[in-house]
Amino acid sequence: MAHSHDETEVAVLPPNKEKIKKLWTVAGILGAVTAVEFIFAFTLPHGPLKTAIFVTLTIVKAGYIVLEFMHLRYEVKVLFWSILIPMIFVVWMLVAFVYEGMKMADVNFLRF
Numbered sequence: 001m002a003h004s005h006d007e008t009e010v011a012v013l014p015p016n017k018e019k020i021k022k023l024w025t026v027a028g029i030l031g032a033v034t035a036v037e038f039i040f041a042f043t044l045p046h047g048p049l050k051t052a053i054f055v056t057l058t059i060v061k062a063g064y065i066v067l068e069f070m071h072l073r074y075e076v077k078v079l080f081w082s083i084l085i086p087m088i089f090v091v092w093m094l095v096a097f098v099y100e101g102m103k104m105a106d107v108n109f110l111r112f
């Protein structure tokens with residue numbers, strides 16, 4: 001059976017070396033921040049400083065991922081901040097709720 005002329009042909013494009021280099025750069029930066037997190041995880045004692053560092057680095061990584069993979073780096077800055085600021089508040093809210101929940105466990109409400 002002969003090929004009909006209605007079939008579409010798939011054209012394979014050569015790899016875009018610029019995009020591949022950008023992906024490796026992003027992966028390298030995220031890997032470096034993760035390595036810093038691991039260094040802090042195994043060298044700092046448990047406490048509020050360690051928690052603050054982890055929350056900050058997590059927000060930095062999340063912001064960088066949003067910038068690069070959602071292509072917000074090339075958009076209007078207001079759009080980027082309208083996504084990042086609520087995310088920061090959600091993380092802050094979760095940390096505050098966990099902290100308050102731990103304090104509530106220390107309080108004895110039923111004192112007879």
